[in-house]
Amino acid sequence: MMIYDYPTLYDVLFSDSWKREIEFLKTALRYYCNISGNGRIFEPACGTGRLLWRLAKMGHKVVGLDLNPNAVLFCNKRFRQHGLTESAILGDMTRFSLNDLRHKKPFDLAFNFVSSFLHLTSESAALSHLHAVADILKPNGIYLLGLHLLPQGNAVCSQEKWSVQHGSLALQSRLSRVSLDRQRRIETVEFRIKAKTPKKRYEVVDIFPLRTYSLRQFQNLLKKVNRFDILETFDFNFQDPVQLNPQIEDVVFVLKKG
Ligand SMILES: C[S@@+](CC[C@H](N)C(=O)[O-])C[C@H]1O[C@@H](n2cnc3c(N)ncnc32)[C@H](O)[C@@H]1O
Numbered sequence: 134m135m136i137y138d139y140p141t142l143y144d145v146l147f148s149d150s151w152k153r154e155i156e157f158l159k160t161a162l163r164y165y166c167n168i169s170g171n172g173r174i175f176e177p178a179c180g181t182g183r184l185l186w187r188l189a190k191m192g193h194k195v196v197g198l199d200l201n202p203n204a205v206l207f208c209n210k211r212f213r214q215h216g217l218t219e220s221a222i223l224g225d226m227t228r229f230s231l232n233d234l235r236h237k238k239p240f241d242l243a244f245n246f247v248s249s250f251l252h253l254t255s256e257s258a259a260l261s262h263l264h265a266v267a268d269i270l271k272p273n274g275i276y277l278l279g280l281h282l283l284p285q286g287n288a289v290c291s292q293e294k295w296s297v298q299h300g301s302l303a304l305q306s307r308l309s310r311v312s313l314d315r316q317r318r319i320e321t322v323e324f325r326i327k328a329k330t331p332k333k334r335y336e337v338v339d340i341f342p343l344r345t346y347s348l349r350q351f352q353n354l355l356k357k358v359n360r361f362d363i364l365e366t367f368d369f370n371f372q373d374p375v376q377l378n379p380q381i382e383d384v385v386f387v388l389k390k391g
Contacts, residue, residue: 136339140207144181145299157371165275172241177226178249182208189217196234197221227261239271246279251343267360276388283345284380303329318345361388
């Protein structure tokens, strides 16, 4: 089983940051897309859709796409529970069209936070994804892409731990590097979640590969795609813009379709 087969745990684990992510999305729609009302928003690799249902509740037209059936089911159930249209679709983020997303009009904005793009472990998959996103965006549409980059030299961050308490469910998680192959550009990571409720304790462990990018490698990929310009860059707190430099690790790229 993969970690993403446990959408309830995943959703709680990533529940803390939604406010600032939603604020950033609202600001991005206004500032980069000139939309003060409702927009058309797409999230590839939407997972549990923890941001999508909130955006839909605010009146935006949303669509999510994910490869994991459990995540899609969870996401659509939540849309239903909130009286919203089921808008999560099972599919691969390297291959989709407006038709697959059951949408006639192109999207104003797409977003992909928390490094989901790194799940695409080959250059061809990454290129296909970026082309597919560009194809479903309107001219000048925006793609907000959050990436954990691998800095030059000794990589600084090789482990991340955090805990969340949600009602009687307590979660402790650890994301750590198992191995790093700079030649093949593959980082293997272990994601471990310890869950505790008053009745039981259990642990979920998953090990999976991610593609690594230095800043230069990501910039080169964008050049190859030749469909997006970098408008601005932020850190994962979405506060002030950050300056790109070879040591930078966490970046949200504001990409504008050219
Ligand atoms: C870290 S989660 C992010 C979920 C969501 N974007 C969020 O912010 O909470 C990564 C997601 O990427 C999905 N995923 C991985 N490879 C994919 C692919 N090729 N196409 C679509 N989804 C994929 C996984 O199933 C998982 O739900």
